[in-house]
Amino acid sequence: MYTDTNHNTPIHSLSLQLNENKFYIKRDDLLPVSFGGNKARKAILFFNDIENKNAGCIVTYGSSSSNHCRIIANIAVAKNMPCYIISPSETNVTTTNSKIIGVLNAVVIECPIDEVSQTIELQLSALKENGLRPYFIPGGGHGNIGTQSYVDAFKEILNYEASKGEFFDYIFHPSGTGTTQAGLICGNLLNACERKIIGISIARKMPYGSRVVLDSANSYLKSIDENPIENEKIDFVDDYILNGYGAYNKDILKTIKEVLILDGVPMDPTYTGKAFWGMKEFIINNEIKNKKILFIHTGGTPLFFDGLEELMND
Ligand SMILES: *Cc1c(COP(=O)(O)O)cnc(C)c1O
DSSP, rough: OOSOOOOOOOOEEOOOOOOOOEEEEEEEEOOTTTTTTTTHHHHHHHHHHHHHTTOOOOEEETTTOOOHHHHHHHHHHHTTEEEEEEEEEGOOOOOOHHHHHTTTTOEEEEEEEHHHHHHHHHHHHHHTTTTEEEEOOOOOSSHHHHHHHHHHHHHHHHHHHHTTOOOOOOOEEEEEHHHHHHHHHHHHHHOOOOEEEEEEESSTTTTTHHHHHHHHHHHHHHHOOOOOOOOOOOEEETOOOSSTTTOOOOHHHHHHHHHHHHHOOOOOTTTTTHHHHHHHHHHHHHTTTTTTTEEEEEOOHHHHHHHHHHOOOO
């Protein structure tokens, strides 16, 4: 199983033509473990910590469509560690991710969404009592370890720029729990860079969404003895969430189809396709011209296959 922490995922240009900007994409979907993505980047660091702490099994949380749970289940089974996934019964539908998780022998424990934290606590204490040394990974790989993984990704971007003599004025990416954005913002700050990091929210609204990014960034900065940042430093855009998590429209499907046709890059309607569409709308609405723009492909390839039927019908 791949355990490198220095990934250098590919960065390449895209065919998109919009306002004389030049577009590039960083392919974190190509991280070479369990279909990659930002959850793979985070998980690799979590498993380093798990080994340092000599844990015996894993407990985590996520819905049946969770990319995070797929990757955790996969690395756990490779390391011979039992994996328990607490999953809310309300959103329980069969997806490509839930099927893969089924193949990987993870134990999925369903409960109503308002009993999730209680169920996690019960599971952890039962495992502890039996001497099984459980390790809890927050949903989505949230927390300082997850944030660190995108501070590292930011360094990869700087290395790319230095080697090619390029400079990205903007970095766009889908923002969910905010860990990815917090890491990129901290990387930007710690390397004294002046560039815009714009998280296109795929579900959360302001001000809550940006508050969580701010808290994650400041928790990380505190852990390395750096000064906290202010809310103004966070560009969390909630204009393109439509009706919330998983909601999409015809323009998003059209965008996904275009990127697939012109560049052979798969995107999904919940995360990357939605955020890529949101990025285009943002660029038009804010009249961004003649810039170099990097989009981070945060993965979710199994969701591309869940959405494929819709693309064919369109
Ligand atoms: C989880 C996820 C995100 C959101 O990342 P956060 O760090 O939670 O903001 C974006 N894209 C994909 C494909 C994801 O699975």
